[in-house]
Amino acid sequence: xxxxxxxxxxxxxxxxxxxxxxxxxxxxxxxxxxxxxxxxxxxxxxxxxxxxxxxxxxxxxxxxxxxxxxxxxxxxxxxxxxxxxxxxxxxxxxxxxxxxxxxxxxxxxxx
Numbered sequence: 001x002x003x004x005x006x007x008x009x010x011x012x013x014x015x016x017x018x019x020x021x022x023x024x025x026x027x028x029x030x031x032x033x034x035x036x037x038x039x040x041x042x043x044x045x046x047x048x049x050x051x052x053x054x055x056x057x058x059x060x061x062x063x064x065x066x067x068x069x070x071x072x073x074x075x076x077x078x079x080x081x082x083x084x085x086x087x088x089x090x091x092x093x094x095x096x097x098x099x100x101x102x103x104x105x106x107x108x109x110x111x
Contacts, residue, residue, distance in 0.1 A: 021055040025100035062090040
């Protein structure tokens, strides 16, 4: 979370930071395996899988933030990819989560 807060990026010519975004939903897909793979260390990074953070920015702006976690010598290094989303794509991503939809678009979408 600390690396997200310190994140800096540009969107449509505006400089934004992670602290400027409201996280409305964190979606995570886990990697499941029953065998030890020699090229993948046994670590929470491998077991975590993909994470997608849906965020509301200032004004009518929405973003998808994707963390990439690398383990280097016992320390975790997090880098972020942040992509703008159209309102239509954000609504599609949140269509089955009423609470997240309310956080992203306001109370009028509670129905």
